[in-house]
Amino acid sequence: MILLDDSRVINVPVLDCGEPLAEISAMPSVTLDPRERDEAGEYGRVRLGVLERLCSASEELPPGIGFLVVEGYRSSIEQARRFALYEDHLWRSGVVDPIERHRRVSAFVSPVEVAPHCAGAALDLTLIDAEGIELDMGGAVNGHRTGEERNCPFDAPGLSDTASRNRDLLARALQRAGFINYPSEWWHWSFGDRYWALLTNAPTAIYGPI
Incomplete structure (x- = not known):
């Protein structure tokens, strides 16, 4: 897997x-979750x-x-804070080698x-039913924060049939609209950023950091 620091x-x-x-929020067919509100x-x-592709x-x-x-979208200041926070978490967990920790x-x-969120090019999202209840995706959005790293990759082993079907449904809809997934996070999809450009052989990214 190609990591974003590659x-x-x-x-x-x-x-x-x-x-x-x-x-x-201007798009009525999509619901915003306040869990990451700044x-x-x-x-x-x-x-x-x-947003237009998300509508499609x-x-x-x-x-x-x-x-x-x-x-x-996520500001560069917030992105740097989250990077440092998770790096500190790994250091306290015993990952002392700085190169391995950064990886x-x-x-x-x-x-x-290179953060897609800082370019306004990425979405962290999941699926809900008509009652607003999240579908079983085999793990939570941002599960790495709560020790669920094993379930975070899109193709994580041991998923139930229901979770696998729901992840496939998410992927089919987003891929048809031109999005690409960051494989270590089933919930992260982007378009137009550097990672998207590399994986789709586009000559350039069309969205840079804001």
């Missing part, structure tokens, strides 16, 4: 198209093109199933300079 990702050029951030309310925004993806879902967006942090929290 030199191939870092070396992808960025030619930002200049799209503004747009409010996810004081500025920035988590509920993404680039306009990302929602149309691929079966009746009664919708997206629950946990987080979109393991990057599996779940991107370095600021």
Whole structure:
């Protein structure tokens, strides 16, 4: 798996198209989850093109199933805070080698300079039913924070049939709209960032850090 701190990702050029951030709440078919709410309310925004693709993806879902967006745009300050916080967690857990620690942090929290969330290009999301209840995805969004790292990869072993079907449903809808998944986090999908450009052989990323 290619991690976000890989030199191939870092070396992808960025030619930002200049799209503004747009409010996810403006799209009635998508629900915003307040669990990652920040004081500025920035988590509920993404680039306009990302929002348009999310709208297209929602149309691929079966009746009664919708997206629950946990987080979109994230400031570079917040990204750096989360990187340092998880790095400290691993250090206190006994990961003393700095290179190994950086690699393991990057599996779940991107370095600021290439972070898709800081470009407004990424969404952390899951699926809900008509009652607003989250579907069984075999693990929580941001499960690495609560010791559920084993269940975080999209293809994590030991998933129930229900969780596997729900992850496949999520993937089909988002992939048809042009999104790519970060494989260590089943909930993380992006479009237009450096990681997307590398995996799709695009000549440049179209969204850079804001």
